[in-house]
Every structure is written in C-alpha cells, then in structure tokens.
Amino acid sequence: MVEDNADMRELFCTVLTDGGYRTIPAADGQEALEVMERQYIGLIVADVMMPRMDGYELTRELREADYQLPILMVTAKNQFEDMKRGFQAGTDDYMVKPMNVSELLLRVEALLRRAKISSEKKITVGGTVLNYDALTVTRNGQETTLPQKEFYLLYKLLSYPGKIFTRQQLMDEIWGMFSETDERTVNTHINRLRERFSGCTDFEIVTVRGLGYKAVRRDE
Numbered sequence: 001m002v003e004d005n006a007d008m009r010e011l012f013c014t015v016l017t018d019g020g021y022r023t024i025p026a027a028d029g030q031e032a033l034e035v036m037e038r039q040y041i042g043l044i045v046a047d048v049m050m051p052r053m054d055g056y057e058l059t060r061e062l063r064e065a066d067y068q069l070p071i072l073m074v075t076a077k078n079q080f081e082d083m084k085r086g087f088q089a090g091t092d093d094y095m096v097k098p099m100n101v102s103e104l105l106l107r108v109e110a111l112l113r114r115a116k117i118s119s120e121k122k123i124t125v126g127g128t129v130l131n132y133d134a135l136t137v138t139r140n141g142q143e144t145t146l147p148q149k150e151f152y153l154l155y156k157l158l159s160y161p162g163k164i165f166t167r168q169q170l171m172d173e174i175w176g177m178f179s180e181t182d183e184r185t186v187n188t189h190i191n192r193l194r195e196r197f198s199g200c201t202d203f204e205i206v207t208v209r210g211l212g213y214k215a216v217r218r219d220e
Helices: 006-018 029-038 055-064 080-089 101-120 148-159 167-175 183-196
Strands: 044-047 071-075 093-096 122-125 128-131 136-139 142-145 203-208 212-217
Touching (some): 006 044, 006 101, 029 044, 029 055, 044 055, 055 071, 122 148, 167 183, 183 203
Parallel strands (some): 071 093
C-alpha cells in the first residue's frame, strides 16, 4: 500500500489485511521501489499525489522495467484527464476517494484473478478449462480445439465474467481495429459458440440488448 498520509495508509492496510491479504506499507513511490527490490509484491495499491515519486511516476517506472503486476490507483483527483493520465502511465484500475472499502476489496480480488489468468493463460469455469496456448476447451475430460477467433472470443468473455462488451470492442480486439469485419461476423461467432456449448452448465453467453454480450458463470 503506497500512501503518503499515515492515517490513510494505516486504514488501507487494515482493510486489506482484514480482507485476507498480506500488506506492506510505503510512504511514496521511491520507498515502494525499494521494498520491491527486497521482496516479491503481487499487487500495488497506490495514491497519486505523493512526495519524491508520485503514483504516475511509480507506475511508469514499473512498466518501463517490464513489471506486469496489477496496479490500482486511488486518489482524490476525479477529473477525466487525471484518470486518463493514470491509464496512460500503465495502471490497471483507478478509484476516486472517498471510496467504499468493500468495493476496494472486490477490485483487488478481480485484478489478482485477471493477473493469474494472464500468467497461467488458462481459465477454469466449473468443469470447463480453456487453454490459451493450445486453443482448446476441455469439458468432462474431453478436449476440443476451437477455431482461433471463436476461442479468443470465448476466452475474452470468460476472462471478465459479468462484464458487457460491445460488438465494436470485440471486433477491435479479436479481429483488429483496421479489419473490415462488421458486427454480423461477431454475431455469427457468438451463435457458433452457443451451439457448441448449448449443453454447458458452467457458463452462458448473454445478449445485452442494445449493448453487446457478456459471459455469465453458472458455477458460482
């Protein structure tokens, strides 16, 4: 937890510790870098405005050094340009003070889950396992290799269960921003996935009218 205000730093550490996480405090970005030289850190929650090295600079330093750990910025700066600057520096998420501590814990949990998915390149949803490198889906011991675009589409949706993706977002990420693919191609691939997994009890792909699609886990 990187925060220059001692009271806030203690509060955040208490909340995270009570949530089941081991926390290591640091008063600014420079101290955080010194801590990381001595021990493994799995995630950083960082204030933005701090002496010596602020949250923006800390995040840039870590990304330039190829650190891929999740970073969550927390700050009283609530303007869009501040948020934009944070994401451009490389943060994964951004919360504005004052905040709900329960939401903080949920965001930390989500960031760690996504980091685990990214490093392992594998998603497990109930009895269904997706292997990113092999483009395979294993259910009940039976392994199936999916066409590349179908696999990437399913993997994207299941990496963020409950999150709505517009058709344009999915087209840009799966087919590329300069592809001539239109929304009908996304619809076609979604329908194929639904047919393939029509009997699956672990998840379903839901259409959100006027917006796009989301994956819903049934195993929770």
